[in-house]
Amino acid sequence: MDEVAGAIADPVRREILLLLRDEPLSAGQLAGRFPISRPAVSRHLRVLREAGLVRDTAEGRRRVYTLVTAPLDELAGWLGRLRRPAGWQHRLDALETEVYRTRRERHTADRQHPPQKETA
Known part of the structure; x- marks a missing residue:
């Protein structure tokens, strides 16, 4: 390598x-x-x-x-290990999905129940 x-x-x-x-x-x-x-x-x-x-x-x-290109495979594998520890990409993808789902739910709830204006 x-x-x-x-x-x-x-x-x-x-x-x-x-x-x-x-x-x-x-x-x-x-x-x-x-x-x-x-x-x-x-x-x-x-x-x-x-x-x-x-x-x-x-x-x-x-x-x-x-x-x-075969000699590049070992180097590419080593470089890939620098990006993120194994398994992290899956966890980050799941977190991203959860963030988008939560935003979508909030947006839907805000449209269904708009905030009421207070009267004095």
């Missing part, structure tokens, strides 16, 4: 992953989309490959990269 987190810490690498989400791309196609040198893009691709986030295959003289 640490290697995956380190790999996606860089904005260029995150952008590469987003580009590969839609379709496999060659190293040259990826390099053409960034204002950095081809060797710099190659270094980013190596980090992503070592973290298991991309896979490369040879097609003639080109290297074609595809996204591999």
Whole structure:
């Protein structure tokens, strides 16, 4: 998980992953989309490959990269635990339902029995 987190810490690498989400791309196609040198893009691709986030295959003289999302699952699970302790979402949903039900009942009661004006 640490290697995956380190790999996606860089904005260029995150952008590469987003580009590969839609379709496999060659190293040259990826390099053409960034204002950095081809060797710099190659270094980013190596980090992503070592973290298991991309896979490369040879097609003639080109290297074609595809996204591999499985390594993100463990990280996503850990990040999900930061949001709320297990079971809290269900409790908060139930509380929200109860608040709306109580408001609706009060609104209905107010329309059926409007407050009487006091006379002096």
